[in-house]
Amino acid sequence: MTLVRRRRHQEALKLSLPRLAQFRHQTRLPAPTLLNNPDSPGIENLEKLSVLGHGTGGTVYKVRHCRTHKIYALKTLRWDQSMTAFLHEAEILKRVSSEFILRCHSVCDTGSNPDSDQCFVMEYMEGGSLHDLLRARARLPEYMISDLASRVLQGLHYLHSMQIIHRDIKPSNLLINGNGDVKIADFGVSRGWPGVKDPYQDSCAGTCAYMSPERFDPERWGGDNANGFAGDVWALGVVVLECYMGRFPLIGLGQKPDWATLMCAICFGETPKVPETASRELRDFAGRCLEKDWRRRATVVELLSHPFVSRGSDGGGGNTNVEMSSTVLPT
Numbered sequence: 340m341t342l343v344r345r346r347r348h349q350e351a352l353k354l355s356l357p358r359l360a361q362f363r364h365q366t367r368l369p370a371p372t373l374l375n376n377p378d379s380p381g382i383e384n385l386e387k388l389s390v391l392g393h394g395t396g397g398t399v400y401k402v403r404h405c406r407t408h409k410i411y412a413l414k415t416l417r418w419d420q421s422m423t424a425f426l427h428e429a430e431i432l433k434r435v436s437s438e439f440i441l442r443c444h445s446v447c448d449t450g451s452n453p454d455s456d457q458c459f460v461m462e463y464m465e466g467g468s469l470h471d472l473l474r475a476r477a478r479l480p481e482y483m484i485s486d487l488a489s490r491v492l493q494g495l496h497y498l499h500s501m502q503i504i505h506r507d508i509k510p511s512n513l514l515i516n517g518n519g520d521v522k523i524a525d526f527g528v529s530r531g532w533p534g535v536k537d538p539y540q541d542s543c544a545g546t547c548a549y550m551s552p553e554r555f556d557p558e559r560w561g562g563d564n565a566n567g568f569a570g571d572v573w574a575l576g577v578v579v580l581e582c583y584m585g586r587f588p589l590i591g592l593g594q595k596p597d598w599a600t601l602m603c604a605i606c607f608g609e610t611p612k613v614p615e616t617a618s619r620e621l622r623d624f625a626g627r628c629l630e631k632d633w634r635r636r637a638t639v640v641e642l643l644s645h646p647f648v649s650r651g652s653d654g655g656g657g658n659t660n661v662e663m664s665s666t667v668l669p670t
């Protein structure tokens with residue numbers, strides 16, 4: 340999938356692991372910058388175990404605390420011009436604390452030389468991302484989709500109540516822990532609360548495949564007046580359909596997901612069709628999220644009481660988790 344990212348676009352990814360010794364000198368940020376928990380792990384105590392994945396801006400490692408043996412995910416971002424964006428993300432992470440949001444334990448940089456990395460010490464999510472899960476399983480059953488939609492909605496409700504707009508909801512930013520619980524991650528392009536400088540004031544920040552019509556083409560879809568929250572709802576609708584159909588749902592099979600194709604599909608195409616095989620609840624839920632006019636789109640609060648997600652929380656929740664974790668966990 341072609342991604343349009345305004346942040347962290349640099350040279351090819353470095354695959355080599357930074358040496359632990361590098362972690363000992365922290366100059367740019369007084370290190371580690373502790374977040375919610377005073378017992379947060381300092382980076383000098385972390386031992387790298389393996390690479391969990393690569394993103395546009397850096398690498399994520401599985402690490403172990405030397406003393407407590409607790410496992411964390413260390414997300415490193417290469418040093419570039421985006422210090423403002425990094426600090427912006429750190430500022431958001433410092434303030435959020437919810438069971439529906441990936442926990443960040445500390446923020447630091449890994450060395451004193453100008454090319455060194457900045458990093459986040461994050462909660463380790465054994466199940467990897469929803470993107471990994473979809474690659475392994477292609478389609479998900481409705482009760483799992485309902486469970487994950489419910490959790491993402493609760494996370495969005497929490498964020499929106501703090502005036503934070505995520506702006507990059509997509510499968511690779513939804514992580515799954517050992518209990519099968521989905522959490523929202525990656526605030527790299529999020530918009531914070533009023534008064535906090537937004538390094539991505541334009542509407543282009545994020546991943547264009549999951550971008551709502553009013554963000555993609557503000558002129559046509561009244562994006563200049565949009566409050567932004569509706570864009571997160573649209574992205575959730577795309578994710579729900581993707582989980583059900585087992586492929587990116589907004590373009591046809593075999594179509595290349597380049598910018599022009601996505602633009603046509605999202606801004607000019609028909610409202611995405613939900614397969615007839617889906618339950619009435621899922622079809623209605625996705626349709627309410629994928630309403631092109633953001634003023635008519637359902638809000639997070641409305642969706643929280645939608646039958647598609649409210650049925651997910653009764654009875655089957657425990658099973659959902661067991662199946663999710665047992666099917667997904669790669670290691």
Ligand SMILES: Nc1ncnc2c1ncn2[C@@H]1O[C@H](COP(=O)(O)OP(=O)(O)OP(=O)(O)O)[C@@H](O)[C@H]1O
Nearest residue numbers: 391392393394395399412461462463464467468511
């Ligand atoms: N806390 C975590 N626990 C376990 N695995 C993780 C964690 N964070 C990230 N990963 C793994 O590392 C991969 C890369 O994550 P990262 O956030 O750097 O990039 P991305 O979101 O996939 O892509 P991009 O940031 O370019 O949009 C993820 O897809 C996931 O498989």
